[in-house]
Amino acid sequence: xxxxxxxxxxxxxxxxxxxxxxxxxxxxxxxxxxxxxxxxxxxxxxxxxxxxxxxxxxxxxxxxxxxxxxxxxxxxxxxxxxxxxxxxxxxxxxxxxxxxxxxxxxxxxxxxxxxxxxxxxxxxxxxxxxxxxxxxxxxxxxxxxxxxxxxxxxxxxxxxxxxxxxxxxxxxxxxxxxxxxxxxxxxxxxxxxxxxxxxxxxxxxxxxxxxxxxxxxxxxxxxxxxxxxxxxxxxxxxxxxxxxxxxxxxxxxxxxxxxxxxxxxxxxxxxxxxxxxxxxxxxxxxxxxxxxxxxxxxxxxxxxxxxxxxxxxxxxxxxxxxxxxxxxxxxxxxxxxxxxxxxxxxxxxxxxxxxxxxxxxxxxxxxxxxxxxxxxxxxxxxxxxxxxxxxxxxx
Amino acid sequence: xxxxxxxxxxxxxxxxxxxxxxxxxxxxxxxxxxxxxxxxxxxxxxxxxxxxxxxxxxxxxxxxxxxxxxxxxxxxxxxxxxxxxxxxxxxxxxxxxxxxxxxxxxxxxxxxxxxxxxxxxxxxxxxxxxxxxxxxxxxxxxxxxx
Numbered sequence: 001x002x003x004x005x006x007x008x009x010x011x012x013x014x015x016x017x018x019x020x021x022x023x024x025x026x027x028x029x030x031x032x033x034x035x036x037x038x039x040x041x042x043x044x045x046x047x048x049x050x051x052x053x054x055x056x057x058x059x060x061x062x063x064x065x066x067x068x069x070x071x072x073x074x075x076x077x078x079x080x081x082x083x084x085x086x087x088x089x090x091x092x093x094x095x096x097x098x099x100x101x102x103x104x105x106x107x108x109x110x111x112x113x114x115x116x117x118x119x120x121x122x123x124x125x126x127x128x129x130x131x132x133x134x135x136x137x138x139x140x141x142x143x144x145x146x147x148x149x150x151x152x153x154x155x156x157x158x159x160x161x162x163x164x165x166x167x168x169x170x171x172x173x174x175x176x177x178x179x180x181x182x183x184x185x186x187x188x189x190x191x192x193x194x195x196x197x198x199x200x201x202x203x204x205x206x207x208x209x210x211x212x213x214x215x216x217x218x219x220x221x222x223x224x225x226x227x228x229x230x231x232x233x234x235x236x237x238x239x240x241x242x243x244x245x246x247x248x249x250x251x252x253x254x255x256x257x258x259x260x261x262x263x264x265x266x267x268x269x270x271x272x273x274x275x276x277x278x279x280x281x282x283x284x285x286x287x288x289x290x291x292x293x294x295x296x297x298x299x300x301x302x303x304x305x306x307x308x309x310x311x312x313x314x315x316x317x318x319x320x321x322x323x324x325x326x327x328x329x330x331x332x333x334x335x336x337x338x339x340x341x342x343x344x345x346x347x348x349x350x351x352x353x354x355x356x357x358x359x360x361x362x363x364x365x366x367x368x369x370x371x372x373x374x375x376x377x378x379x380x381x382x383x384x385x386x387x388x389x390x391x392x393x394x395x
Numbered sequence: 396x397x398x399x400x401x402x403x404x405x406x407x408x409x410x411x412x413x414x415x416x417x418x419x420x421x422x423x424x425x426x427x428x429x430x431x432x433x434x435x436x437x438x439x440x441x442x443x444x445x446x447x448x449x450x451x452x453x454x455x456x457x458x459x460x461x462x463x464x465x466x467x468x469x470x471x472x473x474x475x476x477x478x479x480x481x482x483x484x485x486x487x488x489x490x491x492x493x494x495x496x497x498x499x500x501x502x503x504x505x506x507x508x509x510x511x512x513x514x515x516x517x518x519x520x521x522x523x524x525x526x527x528x529x530x531x532x533x534x535x536x537x538x539x540x541x
Contacts, residue, residue, distance in 0.1 A: 125473070127406070136473040137405060137523065137533055138485055138500050139466060147464035148487050155462070155512035200465040200507065245442050246429075250461070250487050250496045259430040260494035263441055 005095040006225035006232040007393060008105075009037025009218035010356040015182040015211040015343040019113055022055050023069050025214035026062075026111030029349075030070060033107065033216035038228055041070045044218075045103035048094040049079040050086035050110030050348035059112075062348065066109050076103070083383030084295065085240065086110060087215065087351030088391055092238045094219050104224040110348035111214035131253040131384070138255060143207050143298070145252040147199035150300030154201060157315040159303065163322070164206050165192035167299035168341050170327050175338015177368040180353075182211050183342045206299040211344030215352035217359075233362050234394050236376070237281035241388040243270035252384055271308040274388035275380055279310070282392045286310035289332060289392075290374040291361055293354035295381035296339040306334065309380050309390075328369065336361065336369045351389050354379035358393050405523045405531040409433060411453070417520045418456045419497065419534060422449035430454070430493040455491040457517045457539060462487045465507045475524035475531075486536045488516055502537035515539040 011032025013025040034041055049063025058065040063079040076097070082089040087110045094106035126132040134140040153159035168187055175181040187205060195204040225232035243251075244266040246258030251270075268276060279285055286309060294305035303317035311332055312320050320326055326334040337343070337357040340350070358377035360366045366374075376394040383389060404410065410419050422434035426446035429439060432454060439446035469480035484501040501510070502519050516536045523533040 132473060133406070134498075135470060136475070138498055139470045139474040139476075139483060140485055140498055141466070141470045144464055144466065144485050144498075148462040148485075151464055152462040152512065197465075197467050199467070202464075245440060246495075248494065248496060250498060255498040256432045257496045258440070259432075261430055261492065262424075262428040263443075 003099055004222035005098050005235040006220050006222045007217055007235060007355065007359050008220045008225050008228060008232065009033040009035070009039065010359045011036055011216045012180045012353060012356050013111070013214040014180045015213035015346060017182070018212055020212070022052055022059065022111040022113040022212070022214070023065060025113070025212060026066050026109050026216070027069055029111065029214035029216040030066060030107060030109050033218050037218040039105065039218065042073050043105050044073070044075050044107045046094055046097045046106040047075050047077045048090040048106055048108045049077070050090040050108070050352065051079050051081035052112045052348050053081065054112065054114055062109070062111070082240070082387035082389070083385065084345070084347055084381050085351055085383030085387035085389030086348040087355070088238060088379070088381070088389035089240050089387065091217060091219065091235070091352070091355065091391060092240050095235055095238060098219060098221050104221050106219045107216060108219060108352060109214070109216045110352050112346040112348050113212045114210040114346065130255065134253050134255050140255060141199070142252060143199040143202060145250065146207065146298035146301055147202045148250065149304055150201050150298060153300055153303060157318065159300070159318050161193060161201055162189065163303065163318045164201065164299040165189050166321060167296065167302045168192045168206055170321070171296065171335050171339040171341035174328055174336050174369060175342030178338050178342065181338045181342040182209070182344050202298050202300065208297050208340035209344035211346045213343065213346035213349045213353065215349040215356050217352055217355055231363060233359050235391065236284065236394045237278040237390070237392040239274055239277035239281065239388055239390040241273055241277045242386045244273065270388070271304070271382060274382060274390045275309040275378060277388070278378060278390040278392050282394070284376060284392060284394070288376050289378050291333045291336055291358070291371045291377045293337060293339070293357050293377070293379045294334055296335060296341055297345070299341065302334065302339070305380055309378060328371065333371050336366065336371060351379065351381055351391070354381070355391050355393065362393060362395050400525060400528060400530050402530045402532050405533040410520065410534050412520065413453070416456055417518055417534065418453040419518065421452055421454045421493070423452045424449055430495065432495065432497060454493055457515060458488040458490040458497070460486060460510060460512055460514045460516050461489050461496050462512055463501070463507070463510045477524070484510070486510070486516065488536050499533070500535045502535045505537055509538055
């Protein structure tokens, strides 16, 4: 028990598209997480904010914004930005405080309100910024990268359009009863395959939307948690690794990779290394996981993640899907929450939402989405500019 | 006679043409020999190397198609879209010698159905967009003639 961190409370504001102030969403998530933990806001000693870059200064200092909104209490604060990995980075900052013995109770919060359509760079000309240049020099949007990976699966592994559509269908069924999901609709294969092509081979319903949303997690020392609950959920690992040089897989927002001419590629790829670091820290393996929440920015990307988190060998993800292994009721359900397919993406909140789902599942509180006997789960995602993100929680 | 538009690079110093044809300009660390594109000039990004001197070098003109995708929706600025929008294809190409993957649009006239991962491709220079005065040139990829 010494030197362990627990998830004592989780809370979410539903995902949707209202364009209201992100602080409003975050307050709701914080209060729900605190109530879930049986604590008051004034019990929180460390606030760890996950930043939103679309909401001006209050978003850049999200931790303090929420500390002020909930009422200045003198709590210590930090804010993290790691693109889509911000929530995991925020959790990592909080748990480090707890492990260092500097606090017992920390609140991690991420919330966003986002403009419609393609995620575009900030205004102004920035000739040194790959995130600007990729649009100017070739029109490489976010879906461009997802589509390149998807086409690669088709060319190398025989993945089909039906496989990609089937991921959306699966996730839409999972999310049907999730009250926090933005889209609660069971899609059919026909509906997905008839949606307009965006960036071949990916269609509109295979690419996640951008959403408003908020998620919060209360982390405490395990010692503190055991005084407040008989069933604490342990944070077994948090991985925030960067790539190792040379990274030869083309990654958003870059338009060129490192070169493997003079230095050999690492033994495992960056995405593989994200989960590998988490498994190593936890002393667990993919075979120990009851379920996983992975970042289905596109339906096809979910298949890549099956391989990246070690559920199967490269090239076998389609078979895992087709066999029903990753569907609720199967051997290793993936995205029982409904995934980004049902939520869309709220950047700073998303990694935290993944942890919320795993927590509910491990506590047996997932209702109709429940994975029987869930005892350990892994999240996986990745933020632009080399931010790995993976959290393992266990009973 | 209408004035001919001048052809200018859409970005300076990233590509050039010599007797053998057009090529990207990368940099090579003088200490460890690592290649970089876009050119690195500050500090070698090989973590085991502290090099600060780089040679400007032409990169392979040919490579292998890693993947490709055709776009059907107009991206936001700063993409300079023709009006009305025209679908375009982006290719990811692994350079022959430098073992790095570089993105770029495919050349005019190359259809999606022409493309297959693993096929050899070559670099060409073509118009990315134009205004009243100039045509702005960028590198693009084209299947190597059989």
